[in-house]
Amino acid sequence: MEIVNGFKLMDYAKEHQLVLPAFNTTNYELTAGIIKGYQEMGLGGYIAISSSNLKLSNPKIIADMVRSTMIECDTPIALHLDHGKSFEDVKACIDAGFTSIMVDASHLPLDQNIAEVRKAVEYCHFYGIPVEAELGAISGKEDDHISEEDAKTDPADVLSFVEETGCDLLAVSIGNVHGMDLSPHLDFPLLKEIAEISTVPLVLHGGSGIPFDQVRRAKAENLIKVNYGSDLRQAFIRTFGQAYEQNHNEFNVMQLSKDAIANVEERVKTIIKEVNIN
Ligand code: G3H
Numbered sequence: 131m132e133i134v135n136g137f138k139l140m141d142y143a144k145e146h147q148l149v150l151p152a153f154n155t156t157n158y159e160l161t162a163g164i165i166k167g168y169q170e171m172g173l174g175g176y177i178a179i180s181s182s183n184l185k186l187s188n189p190k191i192i193a194d195m196v197r198s199t200m201i202e203c204d205t206p207i208a209l210h211l212d213h214g215k216s217f218e219d220v221k222a223c224i225d226a227g228f229t230s231i232m233v234d235a236s237h238l239p240l241d242q243n244i245a246e247v248r249k250a251v252e253y254c255h256f257y258g259i260p261v262e263a264e265l266g267a268i269s270g271k272e273d274d275h276i277s278e279e280d281a282k283t284d285p286a287d288v289l290s291f292v293e294e295t296g297c298d299l300l301a302v303s304i305g306n307v308h309g310m311d312l313s314p315h316l317d318f319p320l321l322k323e324i325a326e327i328s329t330v331p332l333v334l335h336g337g338s339g340i341p342f343d344q345v346r347r348a349k350a351e352n353l354i355k356v357n358y359g360s361d362l363r364q365a366f367i368r369t370f371g372q373a374y375e376q377n378h379n380e381f382n383v384m385q386l387s388k389d390a391i392a393n394v395e396e397r398v399k400t401i402i403k404e405v406n407i408n
């Protein structure tokens with residue numbers, strides 16, 4: 131199947147009443163494990179790459195890799211720019227064939243956040259691509275970027291932010307954190323308040339480590355997308371780490387890469403199933 135347009139994927143989520151996972155990839159093995167997981171579960175979702183990761187592989191390499199890896203896959207998958215940090219990244223990703231974009235200007239003052247998102251929305255909508263924006267700041271570690279900022283989304287800003295930016299999805303900060311080993315305490319009353327105000331569906335970042343029952347509880351509050359990064363990265367790294375611990379002379383990269391794909395696929399299947407159990 132071709133990479134699916136982000137608006138179509140949002141319609142699919144609404145039609146099937148799903149919370150769609152967005153799995154971050156970094157390399158071929160993560161990509162293959164994610165796509166196999168979607169295929170095996172027969173459900174769609176996002177494959178995402180963080181802006182910071184584009185320093186390692188440019189958007190065209192990522193889009194080509196995803197496109198060719200999902201040829202055999204018949205579930206809808208959108209290719210998403212995660213935490214887009216610059217307008218240049220946004221344009222490069224659209225040019226490369228990404229079908230969903232996040233602009234993360236949440237570290238900027240509110241008026242600048244609005245201006246950055248608005249600019250990207252005008253550009254992306256021209257190409258028929260939806261835009262996710264973040265209001266409030268999520269702390270923790272995302273790839274090589276560490277953020278100490280931790281500002282919960284202020285419900286008072288939600289309606290004007292959505293209206294003025296024209297964004298299509300809203301990432302919220304409600305106690306969720308990036309990274310694996312921080313224990314998040316989701317503020318459900320705040321999430322509910324935001325959901326009642328927001329005219330667009332919500333996104334939860336920092337999925338790794340959040341107990342699945344909490345993600346399912348959040349689903350009731352117009353949650354359409356939940357992001358997973360560290361969880362799969364650990365599954366990948368663990369494969370190589372354990373093999374090395376067992377045998378310091380291990381050099382069978384091909385077998386370990388296959389094992390890593392299988393281990394990532396298992397995590398993907400578990401997450402897809404767990405976030406949507408009713
Ligand atoms: O944008 C990506 C995510 O929010 C990933 O967060 O590494 O805590 O799963 P995580």
Ligand code: ZN
Pocket residue numbers: 213272308335336357
């Ligand atoms: Zn994130």
